[in-house]
Amino acid sequence: MNKLSRKNLLLVSLMLFSMFFGAGNLIFPPVLGQMSGTNLLLSLSGFLASAVGLPILAVAVVAKADGLQNLASRINKPFALIFTLLIYLSIGPFLGIPRAASLSFETSIAPFLPTSVTGGALPLFLYTVCFFGLSFWLSMNPNKLVDRFGKILTPAILILIFIIFIGSLVNPLGSFSAPIGDYASFPVLKGFLDGYMTMDAIAALNFGIVVALVLKKQGITDKKALSTYTIKAGLIAGLVLTVIYLMLSCLGAAAQTKFGNTTNGAQTLTKVVSYLFNTNGLIILGLTFGLACLTTCVGLITSCSEYFSRIIPKVSYKVWVTTITLSSMLFANVGLTNILKISVPVLSAIYPMAIVLIILAFTHNLFKGYNSVYSFSMLFTAVFSISDSLNQVGLKISFLSSMPLAKQGLVWVIPALVGTLLGLLYSIIKEVSFSKETPLNEYNK
Structure with missing residues (x-):
């Protein structure tokens, strides 16, 4: 059977949405709304391009390439393995x-604990034991994720967000204010950069393998059908994400006039739900964040375990789930602040390469799939994205500050374009030169 019912396609799409939608996806849109104000639609258009458009493209190109490693192999095999x-x-x-x-x-959890307790290591440890215990249980049976996510967890997340949004309509927060800073100067680009920081394009490169696994469990075995349904699921998930981002950014924009600027989106949402629902609002918000993080973690554990069980088949999927769950729990107890210090420069180095690979794969036919285009553009991107990440950890590289778009955090964009053009030029020259050569068999006539 290579047909999927509309109901099952919707459930797979909701499963994919829930894997994308983590706590970061809850935090960024309210801040964007708060800072962009009357420029909300402009900023949101840029945000949607990078936070929804790029992930959907990633799901599509990985599905068509039959896996991330096959896609990355267009550069070369060593790069594919390492990347x-x-x-x-x-x-x-x-x-x-x-x-x-x-x-x-x-x-x-922390907002409900006494101040004297939250600073200690024990509460976080006990929480991670429970959190990863549940994640482990859900990840052990990936074929059941459609039912557990699509029918239970995702609807719960959506209902909680709709409750908050409807509450803001019944009890309006206020009108939109004037945009602030970069949201006034270049709102579309600033919105794009905000969406870029959700890191969903990298997650999408991973999640394609889970969607394919789930579809196979439902009887979809034909490669073309697998690719088609994966792309459709990505489009539907993207539509749901768009609606949710619109609601959350509107909440942030309306909250700005009532509460002023806050440090992050979590604070904005906390003030909004406290105003709308009193102490019950904190429970609603806590459940929303908890479920969003849980579904994302399960999606990541599942995709990573499936990948490693493929490249090292002697170690079973269940052993990988156990290993990844335990190691993740260990690192989680390092604390959020320390994790963020490490994650920002690492992801800043990898993310631009992922974006370039996605865009090249999408435009593959336009440049005839020349290997040199992939190689040159990836080389140029890697040099500048890695240099930029080293800059962030204190190894100052002076020439970067004079590069175009450096202040916007996009120092790699121009080098990537230059690499693409050089790769295209090299391939064309090589192709023309080769066509002028006399084939060897001509001499044998």
């Missing part, structure tokens, strides 16, 4: 999963 490992390790047990778990503790 894929870095992606899975960074978004998985070393950074992505521990960060989501720690963040869920900070937003779901």
Whole structure:
């Protein structure tokens, strides 16, 4: 059977949405709304391009390439192995999963604990034991994720967000104010950069393998059908994300006039729900953050375990789930602040390469899939993205500050374009030169 019912396609799409939608996706849109004010639609358009458009493209190109490693192999095999490992390790047990778990503790549990207790290590440890115990149980049966996510956890997350949004309509927070800083000067670009920081494009490179696994469990075995349904699931998940981001950013924009500027989106949402629902609002918000982080962590554990069980088949999927869950729990207890210090420069180095790979794969036919285009553009991107990440950890590289778009955090963009053009030019010259050569068999006539 290579047909999927509309109901099952919707459930797979909701599962994919829930894997994308972590605590970071809850935090960024309210801040964007708060800072952009009357420029909300402009900023949101940029945000949606990078926070929804790029992840959907990533799901599509990985599905068509039949896996991230096959896609990255268009550069070369050593790069594919190293890059894929870095992606899975960074978004998985070393950074992505521990960060989501720690963040869920900070937003779901810590606000309800006495101040004297929150500074200690024991509450976080006990929480991570429970959190990762539940994550482990959910990850052990990936074929059941559609039912557990699509039918239970995702609807719960959506209902909680809708409750908050409807509450803001019944009891209006205020009108939108004037945009602030970069949101006034270049709102679309600033919105793009905010969406870029959700890191969902990297997650999308991982999640494609989970969607394919789930579809296979439902009887979809044909490669073309797998690719088609994966892309459709990505589009539907993207539509749901767009609606949620619109609601959350509107909440942030309306809250600015009532509460002023806050440090982060978690504080904005806390003030909004406290105003709308009193202490019950904190419970609603805590459940929303907790479920969002849980579904993301399960998606990451599942995708990482599936990948490592493929490249090292002697170690079973269940052993990998156990290993990744335990190591993630260990790193989560380092604390959110320390995890963020590590994650920002690491992801800053990897993320631009992921974006370039996604865009090149999407435009593959436009440049005839020349290998040199992939190689040159990736080389130029890697040099500047890694240099920029070293800058962030204190190894100052002076020439970067004079590069275009350096202040906007996009120092790699122009080098990537230059690498693409050089790769294209090199391939064309090589192709023309080769066509002028007399084939060897001509001499044998």
